[in-house]
Amino acid sequence: MIIRTLFLFLFVFTTLNAGVVIKDGVKKYDDFSIEYFYDESSLYSVEDVSKIKFEKQISSQFTQGYKTATAWFKIEILNRSNKEDFILYFTEPFWTNVDLYTYLDGKWKVDKNGLNVDLNDRSINDNNPAFKLHITKDETITYFVKARTISGHIGEFQVYTADEYYRPSRISITDMYIILSFVFLVILIPNLYNLLVTRDRIYVYYLGYITSLIIFLSVKSGTYMSFGFHGWDTGLHTVGASLVLFLTLFSGRFLDLKNTMPLADKMFKLSSLIFGIFILLVSQDIQYANFVFNILSFLFLTLLLVVSVKSWLRGYSDAKYYLIALMIYTPAMGLMVLNFNTFLENNDITRYSFLAGSLIEIIFFTLLLTNKYLKTSTVNKLLIEQKRKLEHTKIELIREASEDSLTGLYNRRYFSKEAEKIYSESVSKNKNFSLLLMDLDKFKRINDTYGHSTGDKAIQATVQTIQDVLTKNDIAGRYGGEEFIVLLPDISLSDAVELAEEIRIKLQDYELVIDEDEIIKISISIGVAELEHKYDNTLESLIKRCDQALYRAKLNGRNCVYV
Numbered sequence: 001m002i003i004r005t006l007f008l009f010l011f012v013f014t015t016l017n018a019g020v021v022i023k024d025g026v027k028k029y030d031d032f033s034i035e036y037f038y039d040e041s042s043l044y045s046v047e048d049v050s051k052i053k054f055e056k057q058i059s060s061q062f063t064q065g066y067k068t069a070t071a072w073f074k075i076e077i078l079n080r081s082n083k084e085d086f087i088l089y090f091t092e093p094f095w096t097n098v099d100l101y102t103y104l105d106g107k108w109k110v111d112k113n114g115l116n117v118d119l120n121d122r123s124i125n126d127n128n129p130a131f132k133l134h135i136t137k138d139e140t141i142t143y144f145v146k147a148r149t150i151s152g153h154i155g156e157f158q159v160y161t162a163d164e165y166y167r168p169s170r171i172s173i174t175d176m177y178i179i180l181s182f183v184f185l186v187i188l189i190p191n192l193y194n195l196l197v198t199r200d201r202i203y204v205y206y207l208g209y210i211t212s213l214i215i216f217l218s219v220k221s222g223t224y225m226s227f228g229f230h231g232w233d234t235g236l237h238t239v240g241a242s243l244v245l246f247l248t249l250f251s252g253r254f255l256d257l258k259n260t261m262p263l264a265d266k267m268f269k270l271s272s273l274i275f276g277i278f279i280l281l282v283s284q285d286i287q288y289a290n291f292v293f294n295i296l297s298f299l300f301l302t303l304l305l306v307v308s309v310k311s312w313l314r315g316y317s318d319a320k321y322y323l324i325a326l327m328i329y330t331p332a333m334g335l336m337v338l339n340f341n342t343f344l345e346n347n348d349i350t351r352y353s354f355l356a357g358s359l360i361e362i363i364f365f366t367l368l369l370t371n372k373y374l375k376t377s378t379v380n381k382l383l384i385e386q387k388r389k390l391e392h393t394k395i396e397l398i399r400e401a402s403e404d405s406l407t408g409l410y411n412r413r414y415f416s417k418e419a420e421k422i423y424s425e426s427v428s429k430n431k432n433f434s435l436l437l438m439d440l441d442k443f444k445r446i447n448d449t450y451g452h453s454t455g456d457k458a459i460q461a462t463v464q465t466i467q468d469v470l471t472k473n474d475i476a477g478r479y480g481g482e483e484f485i486v487l488l489p490d491i492s493l494s495d496a497v498e499l500a501e502e503i504r505i506k507l508q509d510y511e512l513v514i515d516e517d518e519i520i521k522i523s524i525s526i527g528v529a530e531l532e533h534k535y536d537n538t539l540e541s542l543i544k545r546c547d548q549a550l551y552r553a554k555l556n557g558r559n560c561v562y563v
Helices: 002-017 046-051 173-198 201-221 223-227 235-254 262-283 289-313 318-340 348-402 412-429 443-450 452-469 493-508 539-555
Strands: 020-022 033-039 056-059 061-066 070-079 085-090 097-104 107-111 130-134 140-148 152-161 433-440 475-478 483-489 511-515 518-521 524-530
Touching: 020 152, 033 061, 046 107, 046 140, 056 061, 061 318, 070 085, 070 152, 152 318, 173 201, 173 223, 173 348, 201 223, 201 235, 201 348, 235 262, 235 289, 235 318, 235 348, 262 289, 289 318, 318 348, 412 433, 412 475, 412 483, 412 539, 433 443, 433 452, 433 493, 433 539, 443 452, 452 475, 452 483, 452 493, 452 511, 483 493, 493 524, 524 539
Parallel strands: 020 070
Antiparallel strands: 033 056, 033 070, 061 152, 070 140, 085 130, 085 152, 097 107, 097 140, 433 483, 433 524, 475 483, 511 518
């Protein structure tokens, strides 16, 4: 009876002192006690540590703040199950070293892990530190973990049965990071399209923010190492600083602080510069850089909340939704920062709520930007349509100012302007330059006999005949009521006469139908003149000579060409 009682006492005693007691039917252990020792000198060996008494007992899910030296963890595991193979798993991949020491066969065996060890060189190919354990039934083994990080001393130890750890359908926190990163990547694509379409700088900042968030999740989960990259000690806080930088740039642009709150805009720009400097400081592991950056980030987020509220109160409607996103995201990120700095204990809420906060924030921001893009697109379409109408109106005004409404030929004023240009060029380059001046014969009689509508048809028929003969280089204009003028660049007098005769003959053969029983004939008199470089000092002198030729044609019986 005494022996049985003593055995029961020993059983209960060893069970209470063991950090983890493994029992049949339980696949995962994530809530147990471990011991913690901070080696400020970083000189202790495992032999030294195994002989000292650990005075601090902590939870397996812990936070000890920012420390620069070595942390030692003591984990006792008692196996009361029929299984013998287990996995010790550590949830944080950003620790530089995570080495497991086991005392076997009179000596210490070490299994190295952490960022300094490539995935292919680890005993278990996992982004997070993971170790194989072999514990026989009723055996208690004490493990020592030596770890070091430039980030916060934060993490969680978990113990799995080997069957559970290797179960294909098991979803880990790393899987959640990957899923969330994929969601952010999908969100990134339409915003990239918006950038290409609008060329608005706000999308550059937002794309930088989403990209930094994706990289942050990759560093936080260690998935970047799966692509062959080496461990990045300062990655978590370097990318975190980039997140804050792009959030600052994006927010200032989105809230239009440059136009609405110039003083706040200057403060945001100064903050952006400071955060850019801290990205460099944190990446180089400058002492206390992380701590100072966390304080500045907190102060900036406070400023951002105040500015967002003011922007909303001043009537900027989109600021209301921006503020909602910020009020969800900021506390979630604040929980993580307070967790890292030991102001809050490490649990699933304080550690991982930033994932939900980031997702909600990104969705809100994307909706806001999409709404902004749609508004901008609508305004742009209206502006484009308005511009098109204005251009059309401008063209119409120019046409009306330069063309004769009945014939489509240049009016006299515009023709004179164009003729002056060609005249000057012909004079300067000593080129040929001929002129035709034409007048419909007995046009008044047509108007008086058949009416002005018939007279208009006669004018239009004459113009069509003239245009059929001319080339694209020739310029024709309506010089008066039934008088027309044609400017012929690079055309000699003889060629001009030939062209005038062709017009006269074609028009002579034309029959203008009045009704079924009556047609009228049209004829035209044409005066021709060629630029005389020695005598024609002005364009007016050439036109005057051509007008004299037309007058002679009229005197000679009309329907003729006179030079």
